[in-house]
Amino acid sequence: MALDKSEVEKIAQLARLHISEADADEVASRITDILALIDQMQSVDTETVEPMAHPLDVTQRLRVDTVTEKDRRDELQTLAPAAQDGLYLVPKVIE
Amino acid sequence: MIEKTAAELSQALSSGELSSTELTQSYLDRISRHNQELNAFITVCEESALEQAKVADEKRASGDKSPLLGIPLAHKDIFCTKGVITSCGSHMLEKFVAPYDATVVEKFKTAGAVMLGKTNMDEFAMGSSNETSFFGPVKNPWDLKRVPGGSSGGSAVAVAADLCVMATGTDTGGSIRQPAAFCGITGLKPSYGRVSRWGMIAFASSLDQAGTLSKSAEDAALMTNVMAGIDSKDSTSIDRPAEDYTATLNDSLDGLRIGIPKQHFAEGLSAEVEQAVREALKEYEQLGASITEVDLPNNHLSVSAYYVVAPAEASANLSRYDGVRYGHRCENPIDLEDMYKRTRSEGFGDEVKRRILVGTYALSAGYYDAYYRKAQKIRRLIKNDFIKAFEQVDVIVGPTSPHTAFELGSKTDPVTMYLEDIYTIAVNLAGLPGISIPAGFANGLPIGMHIIGKDFGEGKLLNVAHQFQQQTDWHKRKPNFEPED
Numbered sequence: 001m002a003l004d005k006s007e008v009e010k011i012a013q014l015a016r017l018h019i020s021e022a023d024a025d026e027v028a029s030r031i032t033d034i035l036a037l038i039d040q041m042q043s044v045d046t047e048t049v050e051p052m053a054h055p056l057d058v059t060q061r062l063r064v065d066t067v068t069e070k071d072r073r074d075e076l077q078t079l080a081p082a083a084q085d086g087l088y089l090v091p092k093v094i095e
Numbered sequence: 096m097i098e099k100t101a102a103e104l105s106q107a108l109s110s111g112e113l114s115s116t117e118l119t120q121s122y123l124d125r126i127s128r129h130n131q132e133l134n135a136f137i138t139v140c141e142e143s144a145l146e147q148a149k150v151a152d153e154k155r156a157s158g159d160k161s162p163l164l165g166i167p168l169a170h171k172d173i174f175c176t177k178g179v180i181t182s183c184g185s186h187m188l189e190k191f192v193a194p195y196d197a198t199v200v201e202k203f204k205t206a207g208a209v210m211l212g213k214t215n216m217d218e219f220a221m222g223s224s225n226e227t228s229f230f231g232p233v234k235n236p237w238d239l240k241r242v243p244g245g246s247s248g249g250s251a252v253a254v255a256a257d258l259c260v261m262a263t264g265t266d267t268g269g270s271i272r273q274p275a276a277f278c279g280i281t282g283l284k285p286s287y288g289r290v291s292r293w294g295m296i297a298f299a300s301s302l303d304q305a306g307t308l309s310k311s312a313e314d315a316a317l318m319t320n321v322m323a324g325i326d327s328k329d330s331t332s333i334d335r336p337a338e339d340y341t342a343t344l345n346d347s348l349d350g351l352r353i354g355i356p357k358q359h360f361a362e363g364l365s366a367e368v369e370q371a372v373r374e375a376l377k378e379y380e381q382l383g384a385s386i387t388e389v390d391l392p393n394n395h396l397s398v399s400a401y402y403v404v405a406p407a408e409a410s411a412n413l414s415r416y417d418g419v420r421y422g423h424r425c426e427n428p429i430d431l432e433d434m435y436k437r438t439r440s441e442g443f444g445d446e447v448k449r450r451i452l453v454g455t456y457a458l459s460a461g462y463y464d465a466y467y468r469k470a471q472k473i474r475r476l477i478k479n480d481f482i483k484a485f486e487q488v489d490v491i492v493g494p495t496s497p498h499t500a501f502e503l504g505s506k507t508d509p510v511t512m513y514l515e516d517i518y519t520i521a522v523n524l525a526g527l528p529g530i531s532i533p534a535g536f537a538n539g540l541p542i543g544m545h546i547i548g549k550d551f552g553e554g555k556l557l558n559v560a561h562q563f564q565q566q567t568d569w570h571k572r573k574p575n576f577e578p579e580d
Contacts (some may be wrong), residue, residue, distance in 0.1 A: 008452070015410060015455040016417070016435040017448055027452070033510050034402060034453055038466065041399040041473050051471035052478060054301050054331075055287040055526020061330050076194055081424035088419050091428050 002032045097121050097257045098573060101314040104260060105162050108155060115155070115165025119148035119209050122167045126211065126258050129577070134233045135252040137172050138180050139212040147209040154207060162317050164207030169253045169262040172213040173220055174200050174305075175294040183296045184216040184228040184246075187416050187423045187442030197294025198326045199263060199305050206321045211259050215249030218444045219413065220270055220298045222246050223515040224506065227446040232503055235277060236574035237540050241500040244274030250308045251278040255574060261309040261318055265295060267302045268401055269495075269519030272531035275308055276495035276543020279533045279572060281560065283307045283315045286551045287526035288333035290319075291326035299408035300331075302401075302523040311570055312532065312560035316340035319553060335551060343554045344561040349383030351559065352488040358394040359493030359518050359545075368494045371535030371542040376492065378566055379559075389484040389491060393476045397521035398513055400477065403457050403470035404524070409447075410454030416442060449509060478525040485549050490559055493518055495531040495543035518545055528553045532560045533569035541572075 003011075005024045008031065012019045019027050073086060082089035096104065096113065107113040123141050130136050144167065151165030175181045175193035177200075182188045196204065203210070217227040225233040225248030233248040235241040236256040243252045247264030251274035254262050264271040266284035275282025284306040295305055307318040319340045326332040353376065360369060376386055418424035418438030425441055428434030443451070457466035484491060495518060506512045522529040527547055534544035544563075548556040564570050 003456075011452050011456045011459065014459060015451050016414075016432075016439055017443075017451065018436040018440040019448075027449070030449060030509055031452055031456070033508070034449070034513075035456075037510050037513065038399050038402050038453075038457075038470075041396050041403075041469055042465070044393075044396065044473065044476070046469060046472035046476070049472040049475050051468055052475040053471055055478070055524075056331065056333065058333070061334070063327065072194070076420075079191070079194065079421040081418060081422075090419055091430050091434055093431055 003028050003035065097125060100310045101163065101166050101260045101317055102311070104166060108165050109160060115148040115151040115209060116145065118165070119144050119167050119211070122211055122259055129256060129258065132234065132239065133236060133252050133256055133258070134215055134231055135249045135256065135258055136169065136212045137182055137184070137215050137230050137249070140179060140210055144209050144211050151207050151209060159207070161207050163203070163321060165209060166260050167209045167211050168203060169211050169214050169250060169259040170200060171216055171247050171250050171262065171264050173216060173265050173296045174263060175296070176200050176210070176213065179213065181213065181296070182229070183220070184218040184230060185442065185444070185447070186229045189229065189423070191422055195294060198291035198328060199295065199322055202321050214247070214253050214262060217246035217248070218447050219296070219409070220246040220265055220267055221409070221446050221450055223269065223273060223512055225249065225274070226503065227444055229444060235500050236576040237279065237500065239576060241502055241540070242277065244277035244500065246270040247308060248274045251275055251280060251282065254278070254280050254308045254310060256576065257573070261307065261314055263305060264308050265303055265305050266523065267298050267405060268523050269516040271306045271308060272495050272519050272529055272543070272545060273516060275531040277500040277541065279541030279569070279574070281309050281312055281315050281530065281532050281570060283319065283530045283553070283556070284522070284528060285319060285323065285553050286528045288331050289528070289551065289553065290322045291324070291329040291332045293326055293328040297412040299405040300412060301408060302405060304523070312530070312557050312564055313341065313344060315530070316344055316557045316561070319557070338554055340554050340557050343558045346558045347383065348379065348559065348562050351379070351384040351490070353379055353384050353386050354389035354484055354488030354491045355386060356389050356391045356394065356484070356491060356493055358391050363497050363517070364494060365498040365537070367537035368496070368498060368542050371537070372492070372494050372544050375534040375544050375563065378563060382562055382566070387488055389488055391480045391484060391521065393473065393480050394521055396473050397477055397524055398517060400470040400473040401520045401524060402453065402513060403466045404474065406450040406454030407457045407467050408454070410451045410458065413447070413451055446509070474524045477521050481525045481527060490555060491547040493545050495519065495545040499537050499540035499542060522547055526550065528556055530556045530560050532563060533572070535569055536572070
């Protein structure tokens with residue numbers, strides 16, 4: 001199916017991406033091409049096929065619910081674009 | 096000596112005819128001479144490599160005989176390395192210094208291998224030509240106007256051009272095997288779950304798997320011996336006893352049943368590649384193998400299903416890049432929403448954005464059943480095709496790629512690029528192991544042969560590849576890219 005510019009805008013909003021007005025047509029046309037490739041699978045009847053989420057036919061392994069990691073907050077926060085007093089800083093959210 | 100395999104160098108190190116320090120310095124010299132042209136490395140770790148080499152030499156002197164002790168390798172820049180930038184080929188992580196080592200990296204450290212640096216790659220491993228890297232494309236040493244394949248293109252070129260002995264890679268849809276084919280080296284993607292994904296930056300979590308790029312199947316076995324095994328930090332790493340993959344390399348292939356899928360020898364395959372693979376099959380017949388045609392009737396749907404599953408998982412995985420905890424953040428955001436959007440739009444390149452959009456669309460309200468669920472059902476059909484084929488044969492053999500390396504900038508349309516992986520993608524969807532080995536040349540460019548194994552059949556694959564390499568010397572051919580020096 002063909003996507004138009006307004007649909008691209010809607011998806012971009014969901015993905016928190018900004019697509020400029022100048023690029024919107026090209027993005028819409030590229031994604032339309034990709035969806036056409038994907039749509040080839042619609043021709044196959046899969047009514048009775050069990051979906052496969054994962055290549056391994058095993059059950060999820062669980063570990064004991066205990067703390068194993070040591071506290072590395074200060075070290076990890078040095079990676080942040082902005083952090084202070086053990087907190088990550090972001091633009092003001094609540095007026 | 097830089098052209099030698101890890102197995103050969105390991106012997107030279109253990110006999111004392113060579114030190115790891117000398118060897119490491121030779122590769123560092125070669126990197127400094129050729130990397131500007133080839134662009135295979137994003138980061139070179141000269142100082143720490145020489146320190147690690149010195150430690151390795153001391154350990155050798157005190158009797159440590161670990162096979163990879165002192166062997167210089169490179170890691171794809173998707174593996175987190177403590178204290179060293181891990182960029183994933185992206186502006187988003189251009190300055191990201193990982194606070195820990197990936198399990199794979201840690202295992203090679205424990206084995207005593209020397210890390211020369213981090214290799215170039217398609218951004219977030221999304222690409223088949225290495226052209227989506229923020230750090231610019233990698234050049235194929237067999238022809239500098241051509242792509243090395245992707246996404247592990249930097250690793251493939253580093254090995255092919257003798258800038259290191261061996262390198263790690265990752266393969267989500269063909270990202271180890273296709274660059275190995277284009278660069279004339281050996282590339283193994285193990286079964287899903289065989290190697291820990293912890294510390295490996297996620298693209299599509301149900302498909303991603305770490306593997307090897309090397310100069311021979313024997314070296315791939317030495318590397319897999321180090322990498323494979325359960326990891327408590329990756330709940331999808333499988334609990335199976337570790338194997339010695341070198342132990343079965345010399346098993347006889349007498350009676351081996353090879354399946355050739357008619358879908359891998361159909362329209363779209365170049366005549367030279369087909370001829371090379373058919374010649375290679377004759378070699379296997381000489382070794383006592385029998386060849387049977389097998390049917391993979393849903394193979395043509397693998398690219399379609401993959402471009403739902405992989406982007407959907409990527410859109411979820413890449414939502415973590417929000418400019419808050421690490422990575423790029425835009426300048427002067429006016430509010431939180433603006434920060435998210437500009438950070439992500441500046442940090443990601445076009446192909447990554449495209450895949451996030453496709454994945455977001457496939458998972459959005461009202462489309463889930465038509466896309467994601469449908470793709471999972473197709474995935475089951477593809478897996479079932481393999482299960483059925485493996486009732487009749489031990490391994491499946493075909494071409495790795497429909498043709499040899501193409502020219503830089505020649506495939507600008509994403510769908511054309513996606514179809515590059517037509518023979519490799521189904522293997523990831525099914526979680527099987529696959530290896531590409533050199534099987535000939537066309538117009539001076541290497542041709543790769545693809546061997547697919549049963550679940551956790553890495554040992555058999557390496558055996559089948561190694562036996563071919565005992566009969567042929569395609570894997571020993573070297574590119575001549577050097578100007579007079």
